Amino acid sequence: MTLDNINKPDIDRIIRVDHAGEYGANRIYAGQMAVLGRTTVGPVIQQMWNQEKDHLKKFNELMVTFRVRPTILLPFWNVAGFALGAGTALLGKEGAMACTVAVEESISAHYNNQMRTLMEEDPEKYKELLQIIKKFRDDELEHHDIGLDHDAELAPAYSLLKTAIQIGCKAAIFLSERI
């Protein structure tokens, strides 16, 4: 998989949206830590945040290697992510966990879609990228399960909150792919 032999428009989109996603996830966890950092659930959130930082680092590298333009909405995701994290954290630790569950579920489904697309196109050529996305998807699923383990479902208006956040995620994915 080199700069010359890839399907550039498709790979551009994939890397751009994934980069935006990991960037947003970082900011969400940062927001959660700002509110809940010194509570008992702090270390759990910190650990998930560290993994997201690694993910972001990887996409930064891919972005440079494949000369992908970042989404111009990054400053917006910066603020919106932090606000979402802090806002749900203010609902209590269950709220923060519910946010994590919602977001990680969306991201996992999104990564699955991408893997399907890449496999349909050329599993051999995109083997490395597929492995990366697969690993990240597994990490996100782990976060999702951690969220459930920490009483996400006890959050106030859990289904409503979860649905609203997931709609937001879908919109974010749609926009970041294009803009």
Add this chain to the structure above:
Amino acid sequence: MRRASDEQKQELPPSSSQQRYESHPPGDRPDQEPQRSHHSYTDQGGEESEDYESEEQLQQRILTAALKFVPAHGWTADAIAEGAKSLGLSVAAAGMFHTDGSELILHFVSQCNSELSNLLEQQQKLVQLGQAEKKKTDQFLRDAVEARLRMLIPYIEKWPQAVSILLLPHNIPASLNLLTSMVDDMWHYAGDQSTDINWYTRRAVLAGIYNTTELVMMQDSSSDFEETWHFLENRIADAMTMGHTAKQVQSTGEALVQGLMGAAVTVKNLAGLNQRR
């Protein structure tokens, strides 16, 4: 065998990555002029002979040949007609193109950009092999912009006409596309690795520098365009200063925020509001 394409080879350095100014579907890579790349006997189409040339390749050849006639005829259908004639084709071939010379200009810009890419790629290879020093960013950008603008020198008389045609609404998407990819190339080879909003600001600034320098160049009558390069040097220096100032503002801002947070914590402590529940 190949019609006049051998003489083409001397005029047009084979560019492996010739930028297209039309948008092409990803799977359809247009064939480059000097190469023969239709494997006719395995083609589904079947009837093409071995030196079949697509319409696009033909258009490219005519436009490249037409460039010789631009200093005399301007960026016009006349130049294209002369170009076609010089290849042994009928002047009616100019009818394939619009009358305002847009395609000729876009073709020229695209060609210059490819040449620049190749140049920067070669320079990069030399640096990687240790045969050349790595330039500092401002020097690199100065040299890249100068190299690119120097390609206009043979056509500088008629260049204002070209710029005004490129600004016509129906040409703006294509010319903007060419400008942005050129600027992206320059920053890429300069070593830019930004993945945030800086990606945009850097390119916007460089595009601004390029365009203003181009305008100065069209009015410059000094020997070897000295004033233009001097202007360029100043603009690049301004941009670097702007970058440094932005960084300083940011770190001052961060320090300020830290200070305020510290003050807030102190106040909370003094007021007894910081007790652990």
